[in-house]
Amino acid sequence: MYNWLKGFLSNRYIRTRVNGVYSRTRPSKEGLPQGSAFLCFLNDLSEVIPTFNRLSFADDISTWQSDKNVGRATEALNRDLHALKRYCDQWCMQLNMTKTVYNIYSNSREVLARDLELKIEDKCLQRDPLPRYLGVALDSRLNLTAHVEQLAGRVRERIGLMKKLAGTNWGATLSSLKILYVTFVRSALEYANPILNLASKTSLGKLDRIQNAAMRLMTGGLRSTPIAALEEATECEPLETGREVQTLMARERFLRLGESNPLKDLAVSFGATRRRLKKVSVLSAAFYEGRAPLKIPGWPPELAPTLWRSASTLA
Numbered sequence: 001m002y003n004w005l006k007g008f009l010s011n012r013y014i015r016t017r018v019n020g021v022y023s024r025t026r027p028s029k030e031g032l033p034q035g036s037a038f039l040c041f042l043n044d045l046s047e048v049i050p051t052f053n054r055l056s057f058a059d060d061i062s063t064w065q066s067d068k069n070v071g072r073a074t075e076a077l078n079r080d081l082h083a084l085k086r087y088c089d090q091w092c093m094q095l096n097m098t099k100t101v102y103n104i105y106s107n108s109r110e111v112l113a114r115d116l117e118l119k120i121e122d123k124c125l126q127r128d129p130l131p132r133y134l135g136v137a138l139d140s141r142l143n144l145t146a147h148v149e150q151l152a153g154r155v156r157e158r159i160g161l162m163k164k165l166a167g168t169n170w171g172a173t174l175s176s177l178k179i180l181y182v183t184f185v186r187s188a189l190e191y192a193n194p195i196l197n198l199a200s201k202t203s204l205g206k207l208d209r210i211q212n213a214a215m216r217l218m219t220g221g222l223r224s225t226p227i228a229a230l231e232e233a234t235e236c237e238p239l240e241t242g243r244e245v246q247t248l249m250a251r252e253r254f255l256r257l258g259e260s261n262p263l264k265d266l267a268v269s270f271g272a273t274r275r276r277l278k279k280v281s282v283l284s285a286a287f288y289e290g291r292a293p294l295k296i297p298g299w300p301p302e303l304a305p306t307l308w309r310s311a312s313t314l315a
Contacts, residue, residue: 005037035059041091049083051076055133062133077102081120095120099127105140110286114141120242136192144199151188152206158185166217177218178234185214189239195244202258207239 012028035058035126042061055062061068063080066074088095102118102125104111118125130137130146162180165172172180189207196204215230216223231238254267 001040005040009037012097045087048087052080052083057134060134068105070111070114070116077118081118081125085120097123097125101126101131103128103131103138103140105138105142107141110269111246116196136195142198144196145203145204148196148203148206150197152210153190155185155188155210158188159210159217162214162217165221174234178236179235181214182219186211192244192248193243195249196243197247202260204240211236211239250282 013025015025015029039056040060042056045056047054050202051286055064063077063084065076065080067076085095092208100120102116104114104116104127106112114177115127130139132138137144139146161184162177166177167179169276189211196207212227212230215221215234215236216225217228218229219225219233219283221230221233230236242308254261254263
């Protein structure tokens with residue numbers, strides 16, 4: 001294994017291709033697949049610590065315990081943390097204590113008011129009420145309100161760039177503005193789409209309004225222009241539709257996993273149950289069982305271009 005990894009990581013070369021023509025080959029001294037190599041390094045973690053509930057992405061590892069008794073959950077977490085520290089010491093790895101934090105997820109105010117005594121050696125872990133995991137801010141009630149607020153704030157700044165490039169009689173064309181929107185704005189709005197099903201309609205409405213503003217910039221439409229007409233003119237599907245489609249795609253991927261994979265159990269068991277912490281799974285918040293076939297709101301094709309042109313002229 002050592003020789004294979006050494007051969008894989010050594011003497012790497014890169015080149016680019018433009019219109020079928022290749023550039024000169026150059027040695028690559030940066031950008032090595034460190035994440036892939038690190039996954040091989042941690043591959044036996046679950047075997048060494050069988051009780052360790054783990055979510056990992058390269059060197060970003062999270063663990064959890066679920067129990068009605070907070071004391072038992074605390075004891076279990078401390079055992080796992082102690083075993084993890086021994087594992088890291090064995091393989092000459094050092095935990096980043098400034099980034100190692102904990103939080104409590106519950107609907108009980110009494111439970112949320114408690115502070116846990118979680119330790120690695122003699123150092124107590126700090127509590128973070130809004131930790132981020134792979135870019136998603138997870139609040140204690142998992143309603144994602146804070147995450148949506150932060151996301152909307154970041155994306156509004158990007159909409160400001162579109163405003164500088166848009167105009168009714170000057171500026172970028174609709175196609176150019178749409179490319180900018182899809183790559184620079186909508187990509188951020190659609191990040192972790194299945195998880196956003198946990199957010200309330202009020203929170204998600206803030207994201208919808210951002211897309212509506214972007215479509216008006218692309219078309220030069222007035223605020224009174226129907227949203228369906230803007231969607232028809234820009235060929236932008238509603239954000240809700242994208243969330244539903246990506247959630248169903250995620251479920252289908254989970255169903256194809258092995259029988260022992262917990263994600264498959266998650267996909268099989270999801271259904272129309274209560275939201276957030278009281279539900280069976282993340283996927284159940286999408287409420288798909290028993291629903292009619294998905295329909296994308298549209299606008300009469302012969303009417304939408306007329307409304308768009310008239311709105312652009314009036315603007």
